[in-house]
Amino acid sequence: MAESTSVEVPEVGKSSAEETDKTESKASEEQSSVNLDDNSSAADQEDCAKNEREDDSAQQGSTSRKRKAEPEDHSAKKIHLESSHGEAVAAHYNELQEVGLEKRSQSRIFFLRNFNNWMKSVLIGEFIDKVRQKKQDIAVLDLGCGKGGDLLKWKKAKIRKLVCTDIAEVSMQQCQQRFADMRGRCRPNENIFQAEFITADGSKDLLSDKYTDPEMCFDICSCQFVYHYSFETYEQADKMLKNACGRLCPGGYFIGTTPNSYELVKRLEASEAESFGNDVYTVKFQKKGEYPLFGCQYDFNLEGVVDVPEFLVYFPLMIEMAKKYDMKLIYKKTFREFYEEKIKNEEHKMLLKRMQALEQYPANDNSKLVSDKPEDYEHAEEHMKEGKEGKAKLPLGTLSKSEWEATSIYLVFAFEKQP
Numbered sequence: 001m002a003e004s005t006s007v008e009v010p011e012v013g014k015s016s017a018e019e020t021d022k023t024e025s026k027a028s029e030e031q032s033s034v035n036l037d038d039n040s041s042a043a044d045q046e047d048c049a050k051n052e053r054e055d056d057s058a059q060q061g062s063t064s065r066k067r068k069a070e071p072e073d074h075s076a077k078k079i080h081l082e083s084s085h086g087e088a089v090a091a092h093y094n095e096l097q098e099v100g101l102e103k104r105s106q107s108r109i110f111f112l113r114n115f116n117n118w119m120k121s122v123l124i125g126e127f128i129d130k131v132r133q134k135k136q137d138i139a140v141l142d143l144g145c146g147k148g149g150d151l152l153k154w155k156k157a158k159i160r161k162l163v164c165t166d167i168a169e170v171s172m173q174q175c176q177q178r179f180a181d182m183r184g185r186c187r188p189n190e191n192i193f194q195a196e197f198i199t200a201d202g203s204k205d206l207l208s209d210k211y212t213d214p215e216m217c218f219d220i221c222s223c224q225f226v227y228h229y230s231f232e233t234y235e236q237a238d239k240m241l242k243n244a245c246g247r248l249c250p251g252g253y254f255i256g257t258t259p260n261s262y263e264l265v266k267r268l269e270a271s272e273a274e275s276f277g278n279d280v281y282t283v284k285f286q287k288k289g290e291y292p293l294f295g296c297q298y299d300f301n302l303e304g305v306v307d308v309p310e311f312l313v314y315f316p317l318m319i320e321m322a323k324k325y326d327m328k329l330i331y332k333k334t335f336r337e338f339y340e341e342k343i344k345n346e347e348h349k350m351l352l353k354r355m356q357a358l359e360q361y362p363a364n365d366n367s368k369l370v371s372d373k374p375e376d377y378e379h380a381e382e383h384m385k386e387g388k389e390g391k392a393k394l395p396l397g398t399l400s401k402s403e404w405e406a407t408s409i410y411l412v413f414a415f416e417k418q419p
């Protein structure tokens, strides 16, 4: 493999929405590219395929192209018939089908999903390392675990105990089955963590009432792409925090990913409508200009599929609310900031490649780019011009502009429990 050394971040063309605000963060305007080569070893490919098998087919509510082609999305329709938001969330995620590797690889957002998965892997790895400096026996709470998209990450992290919990019962069954399959594939002398599965509404039920061991404490609570569902009311957001942080050991961590309210509002304000987005995602608010601290609802639509409504999480408020559970913010970073920091590490860069978290540009002779719009790769073209001047190695690894705009909505956070 020709090692790429520099991570170069060329600017992509600005959308009209983004043009209006030149003083703000460039997170949504720019896109990241790294140099990749295409000589992945067979081992790399196998590892990647394994990753894909283990990683959740439904993270972020994404589905395959086949699903997109369906005339009606029943889960979306059902949302309005459910009596509470929690029931709608459960119904929605329960109905999402598991999608095989082949179908997933045809998805328009294949790389976006892998990229998000890489972000989670790196975040989880960082905090596992921190805990491991202090102790070997690590217990983790995966709050809103979905179908178990992070099970392999916990296995690789060699933790001792995992509690998986989610509001969606079918997802929990799939998560449990996935764990059983994973355990079944272990070699005789290979250790795998103990796992417990709890179906519960983390914004309404007290999880500690449901643990097998009533004294259960965790070193890490991981809450990936979940917390925003609880910001419907103060009580729900507080209960979710209590579940996330109430049983953390002193020095334990609450880590996660959630949409960045600042970025959402910035894009909304820059839009002439009450919605914004591109061919990959759209976000639709009910009203512009008024953003209540709780219950500020918007619809998120990824790859043509309407997700359940989400709520804006005003992060300074979350920081304040977390103090009630002795939690201190370690950091909050946009996806872009986190990516730029982590990609400097060679191991992370290799993982990025193994997980196929970036698209190769230009495409191989026998493959096709996920987007057929040239403007989706203007940034990569710019980068290639630099290559001709001898500055960049080809091929590049990149995300199409549309995918980058979708992923750069999110932020990464980490809190620590004070002694």
Ligand SMILES: C[S@@+](CC[C@H](N)C(=O)[O-])C[C@H]1O[C@@H](n2cnc3c(N)ncnc32)[C@H](O)[C@@H]1O
Residues within 6 Å of the ligand: 056, 058, 059, 060, 061, 086, 089, 090, 093, 143, 144, 145, 146, 147, 148, 149, 150, 165, 166, 167, 168, 171, 200, 201, 202, 203, 204, 223, 224, 225, 226, 229, 230
């Ligand atoms: C976008 S998926 C993320 C799944 C998983 N964390 C991942 O990263 O692959 C959001 C998950 O949050 C769960 N969820 C939403 N509201 C919840 C609540 N109140 N309590 C527990 N789980 C919830 C959903 O059922 C869904 O599985």
